[in-house]
Amino acid sequence: xxxxxxxxxxRCRREKQKLFLKGSKCESAKCPIEIRPYPPGEHGxxxxxxxxYLLQKRExxxxxxxxxxxxxxxxxxFNEANRQQGKTGDNLLRILxxxxxxxxxxxxxxxxxxxxxxxxxHGHITVNGHKCDIPSARVSPNDIVxxxxxxxxxxxxxxxxxxxxxxxxxxxxxAVPSKLRILVHSMxxxxxxxxxxxxxxxxxxxxx
Numbered sequence: 001x002x003x004x005x006x007x008x009x010x011r012c013r014r015e016k017q018k019l020f021l022k023g024s025k026c027e028s029a030k031c032p033i034e035i036r037p038y039p040p041g042e043h044g045x046x047x048x049x050x051x052x053y054l055l056q057k058r059e060x061x062x063x064x065x066x067x068x069x070x071x072x073x074x075x076x077x078f079n080e081a082n083r084q085q086g087k088t089g090d091n092l093l094r095i096l097x098x099x100x101x102x103x104x105x106x107x108x109x110x111x112x113x114x115x116x117x118x119x120x121x122h123g124h125i126t127v128n129g130h131k132c133d134i135p136s137a138r139v140s141p142n143d144i145v146x147x148x149x150x151x152x153x154x155x156x157x158x159x160x161x162x163x164x165x166x167x168x169x170x171x172x173x174x175a176v177p178s179k180l181r182i183l184v185h186s187m188x189x190x191x192x193x194x195x196x197x198x199x200x201x202x203x204x205x206x207x208x
Contacts, residue, residue, distance in 0.1 A: 129146075143183075
């Protein structure tokens with residue numbers, strides 16, 4: 001399966017803002033964007049003309065990087081969102097938010113979406129009692145996501161229990177740290193998604 005293997009911090013610098021791809025490092029003074037708040041590369045400090053297309057492209061890249069999705073899959077999500085009723089941009093973010101790896105991250109059971117993806121792929125997560133090792137699997141209302149009983153004593157999950165309450169969990173989810181359980185109450189509305197993305201620019205890009 002194709003995946004990005006480069007430096008995550010370069011991606012944040014390219015977008016000129018923190019995408020929170022490295023967990024606790026993003027909150028520390030060691031975050032590279034705090035030291036070098038300009039795009040990477042020889043011409044990183046040079047001025048660029050922000051054309052309409054560039055703004056749209058950068059917004060799409062930002063969303064894809066935040067959720068850890070490559071271009072082919074992202075395009076597939078957009079096409080699916082476009083077929084659904086309602087605003088395409090809202091539908092797109094809802095699809096991205098309901099990915100299993102994002103749900104595990106949002107509930108505070110992983111430090112980053114990359115970490116959550118690894119947790120899922122290694123078979124530590126169940127959905128409604130069945131093991132699910134597909135990070136892109138999507139949850140639905142009334143689903144119950146849990147850490148497998150055999151995995152609960154692993155260090156990452158012990159840390160998650162100890163740090164319970166430090167991270168705000170979206171209203172459409174309910175985390176039960178004592179049982180390492182996540183309850184999915186509903187599908188997320190746009191107002192409950194705090195991802196700093198202008199989804200309308202993405203719709204305009206793909207609608208050309």
